[in-house]
Amino acid sequence: MSRWQYLAKRLVLSLPVLVFGTTMSFIVVYMSPLNPVSAILGTSYTPEAAEQLRQNLGLNQPLWQQYVQYITSLWTFDFQNSWVIQRGTNAGTLVWVYLPRTLWLGLWSVVIAILFGIPLGFYAGLNPNTGGDYLASFGGIVWRAMPNFWLAVILVSVLSQSKDFLGFEWAGWLVQTNIVTPPNLAFFNDPMGAVENPQQWWITVGDNGSFLAAFKQILPAALVLGSASMGNEMRIGRTAVLEQVNSQYVETARAKGVPERLIVWKHVFRNAMIPLVPIIAGEAFLLIGGSVLVETVFAINGLGYLFFQAALNADVPLLGVLVFMFSVLLIALNIAQDLLYTLIDPRVGYEDG
Amino acid sequence: MSTETVTATSTELERSDQSIRQRILAYPRPAVLWGSVFTLLLVPELGAVIHAFTQGLLGVLKLLPGDPAVQSAAQLVSAAEEIPTLLSRELIGNRGHRTPGGGWDGTFLGLSAKQAWVIRFTLIYVYAAAMLYWLWRGYLTYREHYRITDWSPVDDQIDRFSSHNWGRAGLVVVAFFLVMALFAPAIGPTTLEQNIRQPYSYETEYLDSETGTVETTPIGVANVQSTSDSNDAVGPWSYDDFDRFHPAGTLKTGKDMMTFLAHGARVSLLIGGASIFLAGFIAVALALVTAYYKGLVDLIVVLTSDSIQVIPVILLLILAMTLFANHWLSAVFNGSLLLILIFAFTNWTFIWRTIRGPALQVAEEEWVDAARSYGQAPRKTMEKHMLPYVIGYLLVYGSMRIGGIIVAVAGLSYLGLGISPPTPEWGRAIASGQNLVTTQAWHIALIPGLMITLLVTGLNAFGDGIRDAIDPQSDGAGSEEAEATGGGA
Numbered sequence: 001m002s003r004w005q006y007l008a009k010r011l012v013l014s015l016p017v018l019v020f021g022t023t024m025s026f027i028v029v030y031m032s033p034l035n036p037v038s039a040i041l042g043t044s045y046t047p048e049a050a051e052q053l054r055q056n057l058g059l060n061q062p063l064w065q066q067y068v069q070y071i072t073s074l075w076t077f078d079f080q081n082s083w084v085i086q087r088g089t090n091a092g093t094l095v096w097v098y099l100p101r102t103l104w105l106g107l108w109s110v111v112i113a114i115l116f117g118i119p120l121g122f123y124a125g126l127n128p129n130t131g132g133d134y135l136a137s138f139g140g141i142v143w144r145a146m147p148n149f150w151l152a153v154i155l156v157s158v159l160s161q162s163k164d165f166l167g168f169e170w171a172g173w174l175v176q177t178n179i180v181t182p183p184n185l186a187f188f189n190d191p192m193g194a195v196e197n198p199q200q201w202w203i204t205v206g207d208n209g210s211f212l213a214a215f216k217q218i219l220p221a222a223l224v225l226g227s228a229s230m231g232n233e234m235r236i237g238r239t240a241v242l243e244q245v246n247s248q249y250v251e252t253a254r255a256k257g258v259p260e261r262l263i264v265w266k267h268v269f270r271n272a273m274i275p276l277v278p279i280i281a282g283e284a285f286l287l288i289g290g291s292v293l294v295e296t297v298f299a300i301n302g303l304g305y306l307f308f309q310a311a312l313n314a315d316v317p318l319l320g321v322l323v324f325m326f327s328v329l330l331i332a333l334n335i336a337q338d339l340l341y342t343l344i345d346p347r348v349g350y351e352d353g
Numbered sequence: 354m355s356t357e358t359v360t361a362t363s364t365e366l367e368r369s370d371q372s373i374r375q376r377i378l379a380y381p382r383p384a385v386l387w388g389s390v391f392t393l394l395l396v397p398e399l400g401a402v403i404h405a406f407t408q409g410l411l412g413v414l415k416l417l418p419g420d421p422a423v424q425s426a427a428q429l430v431s432a433a434e435e436i437p438t439l440l441s442r443e444l445i446g447n448r449g450h451r452t453p454g455g456g457w458d459g460t461f462l463g464l465s466a467k468q469a470w471v472i473r474f475t476l477i478y479v480y481a482a483a484m485l486y487w488l489w490r491g492y493l494t495y496r497e498h499y500r501i502t503d504w505s506p507v508d509d510q511i512d513r514f515s516s517h518n519w520g521r522a523g524l525v526v527v528a529f530f531l532v533m534a535l536f537a538p539a540i541g542p543t544t545l546e547q548n549i550r551q552p553y554s555y556e557t558e559y560l561d562s563e564t565g566t567v568e569t570t571p572i573g574v575a576n577v578q579s580t581s582d583s584n585d586a587v588g589p590w591s592y593d594d595f596d597r598f599h600p601a602g603t604l605k606t607g608k609d610m611m612t613f614l615a616h617g618a619r620v621s622l623l624i625g626g627a628s629i630f631l632a633g634f635i636a637v638a639l640a641l642v643t644a645y646y647k648g649l650v651d652l653i654v655v656l657t658s659d660s661i662q663v664i665p666v667i668l669l670l671i672l673a674m675t676l677f678a679n680h681w682l683s684a685v686f687n688g689s690l691l692l693i694l695i696f697a698f699t700n701w702t703f704i705w706r707t708i709r710g711p712a713l714q715v716a717e718e719e720w721v722d723a724a725r726s727y728g729q730a731p732r733k734t735m736e737k738h739m740l741p742y743v744i745g746y747l748l749v750y751g752s753m754r755i756g757g758i759i760v761a762v763a764g765l766s767y768l769g770l771g772i773s774p775p776t777p778e779w780g781r782a783i784a785s786g787q788n789l790v791t792t793q794a795w796h797i798a799l800i801p802g803l804m805i806t807l808l809v810t811g812l813n814a815f816g817d818g819i820r821d822a823i824d825p826q827s828d829g830a831g832s833e834e835a836e837a838t839g840g841g842a
Contacts, residue, residue: 020663028669029676142810145813147764147805149764158790160791165791292668296768307668323668330663
């Protein structure tokens, strides 16, 4: 089977999964005892107004008709308007507004996890059963076991009192930022500014914020959100390096007189990356789910926050769009993960995807 | 060597057509010895065992429509409370008050409240350790004297586990929390009912330090004056103004945190254990069936589990918890039942994914093929020839996922979903103490989080140990662990 055939097969197989997934979200949302009408009306609730609203929202139609509407609106990307969070605003537009902050958070949590987790794991693997290895391994295990939201709570408290605990003022360090507000990403609207006006775009904080300020603000949240991934990458990196170091080709290379530096960088590290690739791709699962709690603690109003509010307020169209989006994203990531695996390691076949 | 083998086989042959009862009757000495010590160990706690059993019965009866026999079950519960037990708060009481003369009144042997509590706490763990050791001895006795076969692969696995330090450390941690959950009513320095649920319905006595007389006040009033906040906190290992000892300090509401934590352990472990049990059952059954029949059945289960996995677990939980907030399901066991069902529903997919590989592997083995051609019923083949091979992997992955579930439950409580107050849940303590971490009341948010971290680490270590025991060739890390951290909670 060629790579393209394999891709086509995966895509075809993902269709029923997507249909199942959206159907399930419909069942959960519509079959449950939720009441959007009273959420919308609030204190101005009267039976007549409620009936009128039900009629307007189409809640009096037969269930199958509502289902068909729900599915077709999702699959044609013709999203309905939000019911509660921002009445009259298209759900798709709303998602578009909240998406960048979550993406910014997700990006850095993946990057930070990779930058710390893999080197630590490789270090532990190259020096097995030394004090450094034990420290790194044990630290990684405990770091991974900590609940994200708890870690976030502790971090917020410590940073708020950073003068007493860390010896310097975190909020005023490098650039002035708050600890628990969403990062200002408006500077991205002007991508040319990075070249034309570098000082203001990268560092100085104006009305549009700056790269540095946004990065500094997202750093604690990203560190927390990536904590589990960091631990995983460390552990798996360590095992992978150990396995390569003890393999026969390394022995051969050593016998041939290849310098140790070259063995490590050219052979061991490259091969040790193979098992790490699917792990890194698979982390998106955690990031999407975990962003709800971390965003709540750090008051970053991204997609997770939006989802939580939509669920609390029974905003059915918005919930539908969000679940649909997450599902598409996860399936895409799943396929990308498999493809990447086959690209990196040609020994993995396409047969048992 | 040959003679040994021959004798071993002859005992095996002889034993193989006897029931366990006949085998014990044929050589009763070790069994009687073990049984009598076991009874001696059990007797002091018999009251607690009966009490727990009757209470469980009462809970089940309350679920049934029409509440049949609830009255008589409630009577049984109160009757069970009457049976004296060794480790109860009645026998080794720590509730009392100072006397003007400097001593203590009402506590065990007139010791201070702190000493009495420490004695009870220590005794509980000594007792639990003795009991666990004796159960282990029971297994060894069975293995040596009554089992049909002389050797089984499980023996080697257990030997490997018992030389696996990391795994053993995990087992100790898990046992510590299990004992805390089991003995929660006796571990707390006060009771859930009196201190947390109905504090204004009970009274407590204390020595008023200004007047020097013994006063009586409702517990609720005492709680309000023992709160922990940024200005003034009753920290861990200290007394409040009402002669009450708080091993883990007080909550923001002035309620005792050790009582809260012990009962919180109960809730967390119950949800984690029950949902993994349910999910594991579904996963193993499906894994055996799909591995045996393959083809269409396999494809259908793949698609179903993929569809369930496509919705991030924590989102599904938030969705279900908010949507069912006022539904009757969320009222059963303070919301535990709903959580258990959701976790079982989402977790079987992950477990099935992991044990599908080993199940497919064993289905290819010659002995399965032999059983099939011999005409054995498929169900029998799966049970006898496939299940024992798969069950170990279930233990590995199950113990790792319980940690994830416990974290997720705490995360939900942090958001104000899931277990309904006042039932204790660790996550709610973290939420209430989140602005106090850098103040005097640091313990409210810090201690529950540390306990979760410890428990999850222990469960992971335990899982690691079992994996290395059943599969020594495994590389010690797999993608399954990536998901074993609570869906990112």
